[in-house]
Amino acid sequence: MHDKFEKATGRSIDDWMEFFGDPQELSHQDLARLASEGGASEWWAQSIAVEIERMIGRRQIGQTVTGSIAASASKTVPGEWTEVFDKFVSFMENKQLADAPRITATDTWRYWRADLEDGSQVAVDCSEVKGKTRLSAKIDKLASMEKRDLAKEKWRALLNEFAETLPSQ
Template sequence: MTDKFTTGTGRDIEEWMEYLRSHDKGAEDLHKLTHQQMAVLAVDGGASEWWAQGIAVEIERIIGRRQVGQTVTGSVNAGASKTVPGEWREVFEKFATFMAEGGEEVLPVELDGEPSTSATEKWRYWRATFADGSSATLDCSDAPTGDRRKTRLSMKHDKIPAMDQRDSVKAHWKHVLASFADSL
């Protein structure tokens, strides 16, 4: 069975681990490599920068350095995404209104201040900081498919206080994005 790493890079994760071991100037222990060193070696081995990050994360999971949902710094995060119909700038404005009008039901934790929005030429962002020290960012961008306009919404919740809260935060944001999609 072909895994995502083989499909995306031509090597499975075991082959990547062996490659990193053999190209670390003689060091056999992957624990001695930082996340960044693993990613650089993966790029040197032919992986794109995007795949190199995934390779480094997966190896860190295998060697016990991090769990699913844990960043390289040890903090816990969760994410959810949804693709919806519509022109992305208009969808973003509707999302910001949906969040503002949704009250506490759309938030997983009490806010610490007001949410903010920002924009670039190709992206829109909604950000919130919560009383528990965590924060959430929604990225909104164009996701065209043929003649139909679609928008990609991706929520990332960072610095979740404990790993045992991750699944409920992830489920919360999936529900919020599904409810928003239903409102369109």
């Protein structure tokens, strides 16, 4: 599990732990900033900070920096990413949501966000990855770790169901 840190940054997670000194005294932001200053890319700096927080007992797998519980699921599918996103929006029209979804866009991303009936929230982002489309769902504000597992299964199945509606390429 920890080999990924050494492969990506040249330091094992234990080396990063030593680099930080006493991580209990450092906030998540401090850990990420120091990891970045220590040579990790921004993405890896965040991953290192999260893993260190898990190691020192500050957070569990699936727990965000604010203490809420989150889950994620993703699916890579064929097709031009903006067209796939539009199809995803249509696919989600008849799903039960607490409120209308919020859709935003940049030149390289599309976002679909919604409040769910159980009080949790979901954000699905869509982008082009090596000529395909990646849809990534992040479900936040889950009530328990059990709900996390159920949300992960549900969104994985939902993304797979959506993928089956797309033409194969």
